[in-house]
Amino acid sequence: MSLRTRKLVDMLQHHPASFLRNRQLPVPPYHTPDYWMRSHKELTPDDVHEWGGFDLMGLLQLNYETILHYGGYNSASKTLVEQHQHQQERDDGVKMMSFAECMNISQLSSNEDAINKYNELQYPIVKTDKHIHDNESILLLGCGNSKMGEQLLINSFVGPVLQVDISSTMIQLMTQRYQKYLNEASVKRMEFIVDDARGLTALSSDSIGGGVLDKGLIDVLHCSIGKFSNVDHNITTTDADKNPIRHIVDSVHRVLQPSRPFIFFSRSEPEYIFRRTLGTQHVTSDSRIEQQWKEIQVLKLVDLEILLYRFVKADSPGLRRKKVRNS
Numbered sequence: 001m002s003l004r005t006r007k008l009v010d011m012l013q014h015h016p017a018s019f020l021r022n023r024q025l026p027v028p029p030y031h032t033p034d035y036w037m038r039s040h041k042e043l044t045p046d047d048v049h050e051w052g053g054f055d056l057m058g059l060l061q062l063n064y065e066t067i068l069h070y071g072g073y074n075s076a077s078k079t080l081v082e083q084h085q086h087q088q089e090r091d092d093g094v095k096m097m098s099f100a101e102c103m104n105i106s107q108l109s110s111n112e113d114a115i116n117k118y119n120e121l122q123y124p125i126v127k128t129d130k131h132i133h134d135n136e137s138i139l140l141l142g143c144g145n146s147k148m149g150e151q152l153l154i155n156s157f158v159g160p161v162l163q164v165d166i167s168s169t170m171i172q173l174m175t176q177r178y179q180k181y182l183n184e185a186s187v188k189r190m191e192f193i194v195d196d197a198r199g200l201t202a203l204s205s206d207s208i209g210g211g212v213l214d215k216g217l218i219d220v221l222h223c224s225i226g227k228f229s230n231v232d233h234n235i236t237t238t239d240a241d242k243n244p245i246r247h248i249v250d251s252v253h254r255v256l257q258p259s260r261p262f263i264f265f266s267r268s269e270p271e272y273i274f275r276r277t278l279g280t281q282h283v284t285s286d287s288r289i290e291q292q293w294k295e296i297q298v299l300k301l302v303d304l305e306i307l308l309y310r311f312v313k314a315d316s317p318g319l320r321r322k323k324v325r326n327s
Helices: 003-014 033-039 080-088 099-103 111-120 148-154 168-177 217-224 237-241 244-255 270-277 287-292 317-326
Strands: 061-071 095-098 125-127 130-132 138-140 161-165 190-194 211-214 261-266 293-301 306-313
Touching: 061 099, 061 306, 095 099, 099 261, 111 148, 138 148, 148 161, 148 190, 161 168, 168 190, 211 244, 217 244, 217 261, 217 270, 244 261, 244 270, 270 306, 287 293
Parallel strands: 138 161, 138 211, 161 190, 211 261
Antiparallel strands: 061 095, 061 293, 125 130, 261 306, 293 306
């Protein structure tokens, strides 16, 4: 489905004046765990499905156009007016960056170098008066049977790579497929977890030091759960309780370390995805969003005809206060 086709589908599904406003488009019930349990029964460890028709190899070098860039200010000297002017700007033309730059993590020259750095990061360091294990862990939501986790290791990202799926059957299949990274590996940098992305109860707060990546879960849920239940820009608390995407975003925010990114892909435009993920269309005027996410980007990947959403977790209040004292 192209970006143009998805825009038409979203307009038909969600516009209050649409003739489909009281109907549900024929989309599989992706939002129900039973659907995934049933669909995985006939799969084998060798089966691969890549949502969107692309994998990490298509993301290593990104050709993109900036659709929206909000936040990301490192200088306290900017006035509020200057900041808002910058937020409203749209960078024209196609630019390039690497996937490592987008995630702000290390991609080393060899797998041996990546393993050495991984081993170095296992030793505790002192940070903000607390002993923690720094890491470049990457969490893949709704991993399915994608090869992206393996490709991260093959391309010398440090990891570890944590892959989560709600289907225990899928996790069993992936565990069988990747024994060479699990029981047969001298250094284990891959892990599979049965968990619901709406809660991520298997992971502790501030535990992901690399970033969270979702290649298709939010997008398929957006298509599956149907039209918005109200016509206002802001989603009510009742609506949020019925929206699994909001719960996913909240869970991701909890497990990310401050200043780390959450990256996901969709063919739906920000006016729809922001309502699903953030509860508002107006991220530039909602102070609640700034308290959670200090930077929000939407990039159009021109080679893949898809949108990349990048949310960067805000610093904790303690870290913000420390910055002010040192300035």
